[in-house]
Amino acid sequence: MLFEDPSPLLTGLNPEQAAAVTLPPEHALILAGAGSGKTRVLTTRIAWLLQSGQVSPGGVMAVTFTNKAAKEMMTRLSAMLPVNVRGMWIGTFHGLCNRFLRAHYQVAGLPQTFQILDTQDQLSAIKRLCKQHNVDDERFPPKQLQWFISGCKEDGHRPRDVVVRDDETRRKVEIYQLYEEQCQREGVVDFGELMLRSYEVLRDNDPIRVHYQRRFRHILIDEFQDTNRLQYAWIKMFSSPPIEGLPPSGNAVFAVGDDDQSIYAFRGARVGNMADFVREFQVRHQIKLEQNYRSCSNILNSANELISHNSRRLGKNLRTDAGEGELVRVYEAASDFAEAQWMVDEMKQLERDGLPRSEIAVLYRSNAQSRVIETALFNAGMPYRVYGGLRFFERAEIKHALAYLRLLENPHDDTSFLRVVNFPPRGIGARSIEQLQDVARVSGCSLHDAVSGVTGRAGVAIGNFVALLDVMRERTEAMTLREIIELVLDKSGLIEHFRAEREGEDRVENLEELVNAAESFVMQEGFGRDAVALPVDEQGAPLTQSPVSQGLDPDAPVLNESLAPDAETGETLSPLVAFLTHAALESGDNQAQAGQDAVQLMTVHAAKGLEFDAVFITGLEEGLFPHENSMSDRDGMEEERRLMYVAITRARKRLYITHAQTRMLHGQTRYNLRSRFFDELPEACLKWLTPKAGAPMTSSWSGQRAGSHGGGAQPAWSPGWLSGAQAPAPAPEPDRGTDIRSGMKVFHTKFGEGKVLAVEGAGADARAQVNFPRHGVKWLALSVAKLTPVTD
DNA sequence: CGTACCGCTTTTTTT
DNA sequence: AAGCGGTACG
Numbered sequence: 001m002l003f004e005d006p007s008p009l010l011t012g013l014n015p016e017q018a019a020a021v022t023l024p025p026e027h028a029l030i031l032a033g034a035g036s037g038k039t040r041v042l043t044t045r046i047a048w049l050l051q052s053g054q055v056s057p058g059g060v061m062a063v064t065f066t067n068k069a070a071k072e073m074m075t076r077l078s079a080m081l082p083v084n085v086r087g088m089w090i091g092t093f094h095g096l097c098n099r100f101l102r103a104h105y106q107v108a109g110l111p112q113t114f115q116i117l118d119t120q121d122q123l124s125a126i127k128r129l130c131k132q133h134n135v136d137d138e139r140f141p142p143k144q145l146q147w148f149i150s151g152c153k154e155d156g157h158r159p160r161d162v163v164v165r166d167d168e169t170r171r172k173v174e175i176y177q178l179y180e181e182q183c184q185r186e187g188v189v190d191f192g193e194l195m196l197r198s199y200e201v202l203r204d205n206d207p208i209r210v211h212y213q214r215r216f217r218h219i220l221i222d223e224f225q226d227t228n229r230l231q232y233a234w235i236k237m238f239s240s241p242p243i244e245g246l247p248p249s250g251n252a253v254f255a256v257g258d259d260d261q262s263i264y265a266f267r268g269a270r271v272g273n274m275a276d277f278v279r280e281f282q283v284r285h286q287i288k289l290e291q292n293y294r295s296c297s298n299i300l301n302s303a304n305e306l307i308s309h310n311s312r313r314l315g316k317n318l319r320t321d322a323g324e325g326e327l328v329r330v331y332e333a334a335s336d337f338a339e340a341q342w343m344v345d346e347m348k349q350l351e352r353d354g355l356p357r358s359e360i361a362v363l364y365r366s367n368a369q370s371r372v373i374e375t376a377l378f379n380a381g382m383p384y385r386v387y388g389g390l391r392f393f394e395r396a397e398i399k400h401a402l403a404y405l406r407l408l409e410n411p412h413d414d415t416s417f418l419r420v421v422n423f424p425p426r427g428i429g430a431r432s433i434e435q436l437q438d439v440a441r442v443s444g445c446s447l448h449d450a451v452s453g454v455t456g457r458a459g460v461a462i463g464n465f466v467a468l469l470d471v472m473r474e475r476t477e478a479m480t481l482r483e484i485i486e487l488v489l490d491k492s493g494l495i496e497h498f499r500a501e502r503e504g505e506d507r508v509e510n511l512e513e514l515v516n517a518a519e520s521f522v523m524q525e526g527f528g529r530d531a532v533a534l535p536v537d538e539q540g541a542p543l544t545q546s547p548v549s550q551g552l553d554p555d556a557p558v559l560n561e562s563l564a565p566d567a568e569t570g571e572t573l574s575p576l577v578a579f580l581t582h583a584a585l586e587s588g589d590n591q592a593q594a595g596q597d598a599v600q601l602m603t604v605h606a607a608k609g610l611e612f613d614a615v616f617i618t619g620l621e622e623g624l625f626p627h628e629n630s631m632s633d634r635d636g637m638e639e640e641r642r643l644m645y646v647a648i649t650r651a652r653k654r655l656y657i658t659h660a661q662t663r664m665l666h667g668q669t670r671y672n673l674r675s676r677f678f679d680e681l682p683e684a685c686l687k688w689l690t691p692k693a694g695a696p697m698t699s700s701w702s703g704q705r706a707g708s709h710g711g712g713a714q715p716a717w718s719p720g721w722l723s724g725a726q727a728p729a730p731a732p733e734p735d736r737g738t739d740i741r742s743g744m745k746v747f748h749t750k751f752g753e754g755k756v757l758a759v760e761g762a763g764a765d766a767r768a769q770v771n772f773p774r775h776g777v778k779w780l781a782l783s784v785a786k787l788t789p790v791t792d
Numbered sequence: 793c794g795t796a797c798c799g800c801t802t803t804t805t806t807t
Numbered sequence: 808a809a810g811c812g813g814t815a816c817g
Contacts, residue, residue: 066806094807118807191807226806266804366803371808388805422793429793585807605804627803643804666802667808 009048009080013041020287021045023254025054025217027239028285029224029278030256033318034303034649035294035611038256042220043073045254046088047080049218057087059217061238064092065226067586069609073222089216093231095585097194100201102573104208108201110189113577115406115413116584117183117190120394122146125188125415129179132441140171148172149179153192154228154268156199186414186446195230202237212238217251224257224277228268232276239281253281259314260307263605263643265635274314292318292649294611296325298685299655303648305682310638318649327687328648328655330678336369336619336663340376343616343658347382347599350614350654357383359613361600363647365625368665369618370601377599387602392517392588397498397507401514402583404488408473409577411466412446421447421465424497428465432458468492481518481575489515517588521579604647615651617644620659621672644677740768746787 010018017037020030021044032038046062049055064070070092074085089096098116105112117125126149127142129135135145152162159177164170183189189197202209219238221227227235239251255277262271277283292300300320307313333339347360362373367388377384392398400423403416411417422428435458440450451459451466472491476484489495489511498504498511600612619625625644630636648655657678663670740746744756746768756768768782 092807097807116807119805194807264805267806368802368808425794427793431793587807603804605806624803629803639804664808 009044009051013037013044014291016287016289016291017041017044020289021048023285023287025049025252026285027253027277027281027283028255028287029274029283030254030287030289031314031316032256032258032289033292033316034258034261034646035292036289036318037291037293038258038289039069039072039076039222041289042222042254042256043076043080046073046077046218046220047083050081050083055217057083057085059215060220061089061096061216061218062091062220062222063096063235064090064222067092067095069222070095092585093234094191094194097198097234098581098585100198101189101194104198104201107205107208108197109184110197111187111410112573113187113409115188115410115416115580116194117188117415118394118584118587119146119191120399121188121415122150122190124419125182126175126179128414128418129175129182132437133175133178135171135175139168140175145172145175145179149176150190150192151268152176153190153196154230156196156230156233158196182414186412187410188413188415192230195234199230199234199237202234209237213240213251218254219251220254220256222256224255225259225262225271225274226257226264226269227273228270229273232270232273236280253277258316260310260316260642261608261646263608263639263646265639288316290316290318292320293322294652295320295649296322296653298325298327299648299651302328302655302681302685303645305685306641306648306677306680307645309680310641312638326654328657328681328685330686330688330690330692331656331658332674332690332693333658333660334662336372336660337376339618339658339660340373343373343618343656344376344380344382346616346656348380351382355613357597357599360616361602361607361610361612361614361650362616362618363602363604363607363650364618365604365627365643367603369624372664373601373618377601383596383598384601385596385598387600387606392510392513393583394587395507395510397494397510398514398583400494401485401489401492401511402580404469404472404492404494405485405576406580407448407469408476408484408488409574409580411448411469411473414440414447417447420492421462424493426461426465426493428458428461432462436462481522481579482515484576485515485518518579521582522575525575525578604643607650608646611650611652613652614654614656615647616656616658617647618658619663620657620675620677621663622675623670623672624663624665625675626677641677641680740782740787740789744789746789 010021013021014037017040020028020041023045030038030041032041042062046060049060050057062070062073064073070090074090077083077090078085089099091099101108101110101114102112105114123142123146126145130137130140130142130145152159159173159180162169162173162176164173183193202212216238219235221235235253239253255274257274259271259274262269265271278286295303297320300318304317331339331342333342343362347357350360351357364370364373370386370388374384374386393402400420403413403419406413406416407420418433421433432454435454436447436450439453440447443450443453448466448469451462454462468491472488476487479487495508495511498507501507604617622628623631626637626640630640659672659674659678661671663672740756746756768787
């Protein structure tokens, strides 16, 4: 029996990992620290369950947050076992919800071909709604409404569930209600709706719920600390927590998470789900993975020390066998410009020492910081890749093309209709569209159906547009996906339009790339191959007697692939619908300058789950990191600290933490204090490449010439295996009309000599923070206080 | 109807 | 600085 020989899978696992992998089929919580082999444990657990015959592929559900993580899991799993990963439900929350809703579209009250709104689509749908209902967008900004609606859904609230205490909320709920009606009318579903709708189907349909509860014996969840209320409730539907007096549902939830890496509270994630899970599911197995396989101890101890400043932790301390390694390097630059320059020089050295560029990462708190760094890298001719920003399917030209495609499938999709009715421009202006919307509102139909009611020139112009769509629909009926897209790009005039545009070159290329994307999608999803997937029971055997197919909902079999033919009718979801779904759920890669060995630039958020030999964490300044918008409350501050914890733990061998005295932000020069996080790192693990200046508690200022004289400070030491340290390029120091700068030694008639810690504001408002040895730290208005620079 | 210009805002992000 | 939305003008 396979059960007796599971060892090959377990070799190389440490005792905790092995224990986690081989837990009995009961609920479990794995606290997996950064770099502790979390993904390995997760995939090995699945492989072990399958190999030991405890479950068949059809009985496994594994949920992740990103498509990348889901793919990674499938890849590693198929490397471990010869198993058909497609038989399993492995995917993102939203991907699985989509799969579920396509199968149960009737019960869910949706058209089978429902389209998915991404964040942009959702916002424009809300704007349109507000205009139509004369909502004051001063009092109710669409962005805020979007946030409100998404928030409600994340908490599992329909409009009627929202507790209304004031008029403002009452109005918001009304708009929420109207928005729902609009989406329903148009046959579209936003991301929150995917989750909420499938949750409700499970909650309100006993046979369906029981079916899935019986089917999925093992439910595994990655990044559990990032789940929101609704996702947790959704999981509960698949596996009811034990109820007094009732037999347990008999399946096991295996949750893996790290409370210290919870960095998405700002979008509704609830770390508290971990504690709730333990309590509500009466979890008896909790395993901590504290052995770190990634970083040297100086890096790891820094992370440990930093995160220990947070309260409300579940408690965990990572350890490593990797040895001390190098000290964490701290660098203070005169400006953001100098910071970038210095990093580039340092990178060149790393490169000379044989480190591949792809093993170097630059992390920052916010995207706006990438610009200076990009410029410096570009000027130095150093290849780099920026993560974040617009992804392929989010580009305007691609969204236009997709809108045409969506209209072929569903003419009543008003969001798509409005996006392209006058794009490329065809003489249909705001006035005409208003007329059309009026007709549609009066007769309660879609814009498409309202055309006949519009008279005059506008009626003709819009009529032509609708006719164009109808012709396209007709002509593409029997076409392959590739042909459909090519025809749409041509007949819509999109390609022609961008060709004529001066800077439209890239856009044309992107549109052509869309054809390739479709082509490779078709290949991957295996059209033409026999992708028949029959509903299966928990043993993986064909499911013919399940309550679901037993008459309750004969048209809603369990699809195993989005493109699989319907088991009952043989009907397939068209390749076009499948592709559109794919486009909405997987927004595609960012600017893939792939292939080239390049330095990696990204926000700290985007770096979660990744690791690099050398990491630069930049802009460690009060107001930036921690971000000013997070500094008001303790929860925000603790999330910033976790963010820094995530950043630190990305590094394997070498870690740099940098900050700048001045920085351009929103077109203004800002003078930031060094981040408080520096004071929360263990001094013994740090190496200050520039003098540690301005610490309020130290008196080490005297006699040191720190900071910006002549731009950029000299490293105070010779770096270890980096032979010659690069002298930083001089920072440009625009004349600000005052000579007082951070790092300077100044003289005050009353307080004597002191050291300038920071300068803020400009002109008459300029003030400086100065540390006087006898009188402590003071803020002084430069227009009032007489400060004279002291040159030693 | 379409274009040009002015003024306002600005975290983090996946689906 | 830069992108987006609103307004004014051709």
